[in-house]
Amino acid sequence: MSEVQSVPKTLNFPDLSKEAVLEDFRVAMISRHASLVGRKEVFMGKAKFGIFGDGKEIAQIAMARAFQLGDFRSGYYRDQTFMFAIGELTVQQYFSQLYAHTNVEAEPASAGRLMNGHFATRSLNEDGSWKDLTKMYNSAADISPTAAQVPKLLGLAYASKLFRENKGLKDLTKFSVNGNEVAWGTIGNASTAEGMFFETINAAGVMQVPMVISVWDDGYGISVPNEFHTTKSSISEVLAGFKRTDTEKGIEIIRVNGWDYEALMHAYVEAGDLARTSHVPVLIHVLEMTQPQGHSTSGSHERYKDAKRLQWEKEWDCLGKFREYILSNELANADTLDKIEAEAKAQVRQEKEAAWTMFSSEIKKELNEAVALLRDAAQHSTRKVIINQLAEELSKTINPIRKDVVLAVRKALLLLRFDSAKVKENLKAWYDKQSHLNVDRYNSHLYSHSQWSVLNVKEVPAVYTEKSPLVDGREILQSYFDYTLAKDPRFFTFGEDVGKIGDVNQAFAGLQAKHGELRVSDTGIRECTIIGQGIGTALRGLRPLAEIQYLDYLLYGLQMLSDDLACLHYRTKGGQKAPLIVRTRGHRLEGVWHSGSPMGMILSSLRGMVVCVPRDMTQAAGMYNTLLKSDEPAIVIECLNGYRLKEKMPENLGEYTVALGKPEILREGKDLTIVTYGSMCKIVMESAKELAEIGIEIEVLDVQTLLPFDVHGIIGQSIKKTNRVIFADEDVPGAGSAFMMQQVIEGQDMFRYLDSEPQTISAKAHRPAYSSDGDYFSKPSVEDVVEKVYAMMSEVNPKKYPVL
Numbered sequence: 025m026s027e028v029q030s031v032p033k034t035l036n037f038p039d040l041s042k043e044a045v046l047e048d049f050r051v052a053m054i055s056r057h058a059s060l061v062g063r064k065e066v067f068m069g070k071a072k073f074g075i076f077g078d079g080k081e082i083a084q085i086a087m088a089r090a091f092q093l094g095d096f097r098s099g100y101y102r103d104q105t106f107m108f109a110i111g112e113l114t115v116q117q118y119f120s121q122l123y124a125h126t127n128v129e130a131e132p133a134s135a136g137r138l139m140n141g142h143f144a145t146r147s148l149n150e151d152g153s154w155k156d157l158t159k160m161y162n163s164a165a166d167i168s169p170t171a172a173q174v175p176k177l178l179g180l181a182y183a184s185k186l187f188r189e190n191k192g193l194k195d196l197t198k199f200s201v202n203g204n205e206v207a208w209g210t211i212g213n214a215s216t217a218e219g220m221f222f223e224t225i226n227a228a229g230v231m232q233v234p235m236v237i238s239v240w241d242d243g244y245g246i247s248v249p250n251e252f253h254t255t256k257s258s259i260s261e262v263l264a265g266f267k268r269t270d271t272e273k274g275i276e277i278i279r280v281n282g283w284d285y286e287a288l289m290h291a292y293v294e295a296g297d298l299a300r301t302s303h304v305p306v307l308i309h310v311l312e313m314t315q316p317q318g319h320s321t322s323g324s325h326e327r328y329k330d331a332k333r334l335q336w337e338k339e340w341d342c343l344g345k346f347r348e349y350i351l352s353n354e355l356a357n358a359d360t361l362d363k364i365e366a367e368a369k370a371q372v373r374q375e376k377e378a379a380w381t382m383f384s385s386e387i388k389k390e391l392n393e394a395v396a397l398l399r400d401a402a403q404h405s406t407r408k409v410i411i412n413q414l415a416e417e418l419s420k421t422i423n424p425i426r427k428d429v430v431l432a433v434r435k436a437l438l439l440l441r442f443d444s445a446k447v448k449e450n451l452k453a454w455y456d457k458q459s460h461l462n463v464d465r466y467n468s469h470l471y472s473h474s475q476w477s478v479l480n481v482k483e484v485p486a487v488y489t490e491k492s493p494l495v496d497g498r499e500i501l502q503s504y505f506d507y508t509l510a511k512d513p514r515f516f517t518f519g520e521d522v523g524k525i526g527d528v529n530q531a532f533a534g535l536q537a538k539h540g541e542l543r544v545s546d547t548g549i550r551e552c553t554i555i556g557q558g559i560g561t562a563l564r565g566l567r568p569l570a571e572i573q574y575l576d577y578l579l580y581g582l583q584m585l586s587d588d589l590a591c592l593h594y595r596t597k598g599g600q601k602a603p604l605i606v607r608t609r610g611h612r613l614e615g616v617w618h619s620g621s622p623m624g625m626i627l628s629s630l631r632g633m634v635v636c637v638p639r640d641m642t643q644a645a646g647m648y649n650t651l652l653k654s655d656e657p658a659i660v661i662e663c664l665n666g667y668r669l670k671e672k673m674p675e676n677l678g679e680y681t682v683a684l685g686k687p688e689i690l691r692e693g694k695d696l697t698i699v700t701y702g703s704m705c706k707i708v709m710e711s712a713k714e715l716a717e718i719g720i721e722i723e724v725l726d727v728q729t730l731l732p733f734d735v736h737g738i739i740g741q742s743i744k745k746t747n748r749v750i751f752a753d754e755d756v757p758g759a760g761s762a763f764m765m766q767q768v769i770e771g772q773d774m775f776r777y778l779d780s781e782p783q784t785i786s787a788k789a790h791r792p793a794y795s796s797d798g799d800y801f802s803k804p805s806v807e808d809v810v811e812k813v814y815a816m817m818s819e820v821n822p823k824k825y826p827v828l
């Protein structure tokens with residue numbers, strides 16, 4: 025196996041006293057036994073799946089030693105030892121997650137929402153306000169997609185740079201002490217083959233941020249060995265060109281073996297010092313790690329590792345080597361180590377039992393209640409036998425889960441349909457109560473529950489005077505951003521061409537020169553890590569505005585938005601928030617990659633985020649203002665063709681807000697309602713004029729935000745008046761327009777008020793063709809809208825509106 029070891033000279037030395045080393049041994053043993061017992065729990069049917077950190081213990085203990093208050097981890101499912109070592113995870117909590125316990129106290133990382141091995145600390149108080157993160161050991165909330173933990177690491181580290189270099193942030197003492205915090209990442213060897221890993225390493229080298237990323241190299245990614253993942257089978261060799269030199273900045277690369285306790289201790293102290301004091305990114309390639317139990321509970325590694333490899337893994341198991349190290353340095357004798365191990369084993373057993381008792385007794389209690397109520401209802405029911413049978417079967421379930429209980433009750437309620445209300449009253453009341461609790465357990469916290477929810481931001485209308493000038497739309501944004509940069513030091517923006525030229529449409533023109541490069545910054549072309557940079561900085565109390573140059577390129581960053589940001593609040597049950605605002609532009613221009621409007625894609629993948637679709641720049645500025653007063657993540661899609669259109673400059677820029685989730689009536693009419701948004705507002709308004717000339721009065725509503733969607737039922741009010749509706753947008757058929765139709769017809773119960781079949785207007789199914797003609801024949805036009813409305817009116821009154 026690998027022979028290379030290069031550990032730079034340390035500035036600070038790790039504490040290698042007997043007490044410290046034996047404490048490390050104790051934690052390592054606890055962690056190993058947690059892995060061994062965890063696997064058994066799965067095989068006994070008490071948990072569904074297990075993935076464990078055995079074979080990776082010692083390096084994580086070294087990392088924990090270098091980790092300081094205020095630091096952040098962003099890692100993956102192997103990191104239990106690290107979490108135990110920093111004191112942010114107890115063995116009991118570890119098992120509670122394995123069982124999927126829905127109680128936040130029992131399982132603080134995700135309240136049972138994530139499978140085991142997904143770690144997180146809670147950055148927020150119950151009311152959604154920030155804790156003092158400088159007094160905590162922090163872990164960002166893990167996600168399953170391999171390498172997707174890495175892009176936000178860039179942001180977590182970049183925040184330290186901002187806190188150190190932007191003096192305007194010095195009062196934010198809850199988040200940083202002079203930018204001294206290091207962001208520590210972990211990733212498996214195979215996962216480094218993902219593009220986002222390379223993108224992050226490159227960006228970190230460019231930006232010189234305090235990030236230390238460890239690669240846990242056990243030679244495999246499930247069954248596939250390194251030669252299939254990585255050129256030269258070595259990620260540190262591949263990255264050698266990134267290594268800093270005496271004359272050029274870059275990243276530091278350290279190689280160390282995963283069983284070498286002392287070398288690991290030096291490596292981590294060195295890496296931590298370097299990153300913390302000089303903001304130099306470091307990669308630690310930890311080689312020769314093992315997987316004593318294979319990848320996960322889903323299969324055994326005997327299927328793909330040969331006997332030689334399996335034997336090698338036994339011999340080089342880091343715990344065996346640690347034991348040898350302690351004995352050969354005479355820090356303890358074998359009896360002492362055996363005793364520590366026996367105590368560790370006992371502790372794991374006892375905490376595992378405590379976790380199981382807590383988890384199972386909650387469900388047992390619910391089961392007993394349900395069985396009693398079922399039997400009670402059976403007594404007076406015509407379906408006595410079968411309901412008693414349901415109760416009997418339920419009472420005998422081995423390792424019952426909540427679904428078993430609820431399912432039996434729901435079946436019984438169906439069976440009881442012909443019985444009187446009295447017979448089922450108690451059962452039904454119990455079921456209603458449980459349903460309520462289960463919504464909290466499994467469905468809550470998709471959006472903010474705090475006082476900073478977007479729905480709580482007070483609406484302040486834009487104010488105009490007779491003297492308010494007509495300006496290009498982009499100037500409204502520029503003035504708003506200028507005002508906000510001056511007012512809120514937490515606010516900053518970055519993206520491709522955002523810095524020097526102030527974005528390709530110049531909404532930040534001149535603002536870098538005025539407010540500095542830390543506030544308005546250029547980035548490389550790297551959408552995925554632009555989003556990661558935003559998520560990480562938002563997790564540390566800043567207010568980033570991350571720009572994606574065109575909506576058509578959002579796909580590169582969409583994965584991070586979907587897998588990480590959109591579900592962050594949900595998957596931590598309100599434990600973390602990252603109020604990142606993504607700014608982009610789309611809807612209307614020309615060609616396959618500069619005119620898209622993939623709102624269906626966004627709506628399906630970004631539940632948990634606010635989706636703003638302003639029709640002009642005045643509305644956009646008001647929406648940014650609302651979002652900055654709230655604590656929710658959002659995407660704002662500006663109209664690509666709107667920057668040079670004239671708008672009136674409001675007098676109260678920076679004060680006015682746009683209420684999110686509140687459609688605006690752009691035009692009143694009695695015959696038919698058209699619900700639309702974004703650039704389509706102009707098209708529909710033009711159609712309305714033409715239709716008025718032939719005697720058809722349409723009412724036009726701009727939804728303004730797709731998520732949240734019409735929280736006050738304003739569209740329904742309009743339909744009650746016109747009894748006809750069209751949902752229009754520029755997305756493909758069955759996407760954004762279908763979403764709006766479902767929200768209104770089903771969500772607002774509007775079917776009964778319709779006198780005509782509800783319709784949609786959308787673009788063609790393909791991406792739009794280039795040039796003005798391409799646009800005309802791909803996207804909905806004024807004529808399309810006029811003809812659709814006319815056809816609907818013609819069906820109602822063919823005499824008045826003869827078929828065209």
Ligand SMILES: Cc1ncc(C[n+]2csc(CCOP(=O)(O)OP(=O)(O)O)c2C)c(N)n1
Pocket residue numbers: 102168169170211212213214215216240242244245246319
């Ligand atoms: C994007 C993505 N693809 C595939 C998977 C399935 N998967 C889970 S772990 C894993 C292997 C990871 O190997 P490595 O990075 O070496 O970490 P290790 O488990 O060996 O510590 C794979 C393919 C995933 N979770 N995410």
Ligand SMILES: [Mg+2]
Pocket residue numbers: 212213214240241242243244245246
């Ligand atoms: Mg691996």
